[in-house]
Amino acid sequence: MADATAKAEPLLTPTIDDDGAPFWHYAARGELRVQACAAPGCAELRFPPRPCCPHCQSFDSEWRRMSGRGRIWSYVVPHPPLLPAYAAQAPYNAIVVELADAPRIRLVGNLVAAPDAPLNSVDPARLRIGAKVQAVFAEVAGMTVPRWVLERP
Structure with missing residues (x-):
């Protein structure tokens, strides 16, 4: 279905903010990672990335490889x-x-x-x-x- 003339990609790129920057850093390494709460007993995954866990309100986070x-x-x-x-x-x-x-x-x-x-x-x-x-x-x-x-x- 692909057409050889359609190879050029549009120049639409994501806006990178402080919360999402690690996602793009890992993507550049070929890794798919998702933000997770690092508070003891929580460990909930969240996407899109944000500073505070919506489950326990902790500001501690880490990036887990998927x-x-x-x-x-x-x-x-x-x-x-x-x-x-x-x-x-x-x-x-x-x-x-x-x-x-x-x-x-x-x-x-x-x-x-x-x-x-x-x-x-x-x-x-x-x-x-x-x-x-x-x-x-x-x-x-x-x-x-x-x-x-x-x-x-």
């Missing part, structure tokens, strides 16, 4: 593209992934055929709720971002 495995919890194929910079790659997908290690944690991204593949590299007909996926990392506009590929049986 396996990168998950399943598609939801998805959308925008028609027409919501952002003009993405028009050349339509139809592309945006998926919500429920992490296998932390089912209450859900991350948004794109399902692609390979880490550096264009956003339209997966036929939208292949998208299925519950499909198993694996995190991969790609450099986009000077940042390393997590993406998702279908897990092989």
Whole structure:
């Protein structure tokens, strides 16, 4: 489904704040990590990152490495593209992934055929709720971002 002319990525990058900076630091190393409460007896995972644990109100936190495995919890194929910079790659997908290690944690991204593949590299007909996926990392506009590929049986 991918078109050789659609390889160029739009220059849309995340805004990095103090709470989320470690997520991007680990992504640059090819690691998917999630913030966790470091208070004794709590250890709740949380995403998006924030300074205070919503369960026990502790300000102590650490970043736990995840396996990168998950399943598609939801998805959308925008028609027409919501952002003009993405028009050349339509139809592309945006998926919500429920992490296998932390089912209450859900991350948004794109399902692609390979880490550096264009956003339209997966036929939208292949998208299925519950499909198993694996995190991969790609450099986009000077940042390393997590993406998702279908897990092989």
